Amino acid sequence: MMTAAIVAREVVKKYASVTALDGFDLEVAEGTVMGLLGPNGAGKTTAVRVFATLIQPDSGQVEVAGIDVVANPRAVREVIGLSGQYAAVDELLTGYENLELIGRLHHLGKKGAKARAEELLEQFDLTEAAGRRLKEYSGGMRRRIDLAGALVRRPKVLILDEPTTGLDIRSREATWDAIGELVASGSTLLLTTQYLEEADRLAHRIAVIDHGKLIANGTADELKDQVGGHRLEVALSEAADLDHARAVLAPIGHGEPVTSHEDRRVVVPVAAAGGVLVEGVRRLDMAGIEVVDASVRRPTLDDVFLALTGHRADKAGQNGEGVKAEETKDEEPVR
């Protein structure tokens, strides 16, 4: 039997007006990477904060590395590493100072903290920038320091909360590489993300959370199989035709077609691949709707997400506006 690095059972956490976790269950096996996926406000961050002992659940049980987070939070903090949007680094300190501070607070002693900081700076390719304040770091470098900070004590369980949110694609690739190396070295990793691609690439298993509940759990392939069938996807030349196209394609679908305005696409779940493509295009042509692209494919994680949660995954990181600002920043650090 595999040992579980994280076990959560029936976890409930309520805030004044919202129930952030509503009977949440999760099990992460030792030495594996679990991607916790969910739309904004689904409860991902609350779950992470409970696992990292930052907040206490109202009810339910959580064990990290076999230690109860409520009964013995201090012992949990000895074995976890936390990084991400809610555990920040200090902008006014240098890269070295940030890591050394964390080492001191892990009680590694002056020498131990210094040695470990230097080791990590080397590992994350930041030795040259070690003496500069984080204010002058690019977004990607800052994320690397943040990640290094979580590794100071060689944690048994590493928790990364949206490690690449807001990064441009190149920095994201670099961060993924760094995470990939950690994973190869055998750490248990819980990773929350809004990006399906990130979960697909890094995680062994994916747990989908929505409205504070676990709604699916499995490997990417299992989840795709669970949703089943194929997808007919057509791109139109005119966004105005979207509703018409949906009505035209509905009869050949195996479920409700979904339209996406920004890329003028209609996605229709279909039972089998055979003949559907030709039939779909023919129907659109007869209806006078101009098609620029059409294909039949296996479901993606995006489709899984949509089928499970009723809305599309947030793709802001791939083509949103927030990224462009970061992109320029990455090239030329702010001084």
Add this chain to the structure above:
Amino acid sequence: MSAVGLAVGDGVVLAKRNLTRTLRVPDLMMSSLIMPIMSTLLFAYIFGSAIQVPGVSYTEFLLVGVFVQTVVFNSVITGSGLAEDIQKGIVDRFRSLPISPYSVLIGRTISDLANNVLSIVVMVVTGLLVGWRVDSSVGEAAAGFLLLLAFAYALSWVLAVVGLSVRAPEVVTNASFMIIMPLCFIANTYVSPEGFPSVLRVIAEWNPVSAVTQAVRELFGNTNPDFPPGAAWPLQNALLASVLWIIVMLVVFVPFATSRYRKAVAR
């Protein structure tokens, strides 16, 4: 390591971090170094020359008031620093580490104490340049500085409560000034409260700032017969009253700030 040892040890590490930050933020440097110099010079020359007291030095009387006002104003940093660290998620990072739950508050108040030492040194030097002198023994003078620092330390815990309750760092400074402005001015810092309207006079007489100011004046030998302390008990027994005030403030506000902190971070 004992729980207290751990809390203080982690606190010192965090205090060092806070001080490093202070030295790197021009605004904070301004308030802890330049402001004391400016206050000393302005008060000494503007008020010192406006209020002419034949035969005695108003500057000497005034400067202790400036000292007290400066350490009281410095305590605002405690609240705003805490609020900022919580808002930015720095405190969450600390809390994910195996540190003592008290160390964040201890670290913050220790660094603000160090900050006050810095301000006082600057003010003493400036004060000596404009003619202020200590007219007592070395021991009494040391006791005076110690009292000043102890009061500032206790006040840090009061302002910590403000910072942890208001939380938005931009608002913390304003909220803090609503507390410390009356504390500083409805007092004997710059004038004798004898001439205040009755209600204000009673407030001034029982204001901890008045007791501390009077006690430090006595310890420095800076009392002035033309500015009698007033007949109220805390001013007649200023040193005792100051020590009592400091104890009461610590006993009330250390636990209060600690519980506020727990509430503020557990969200």
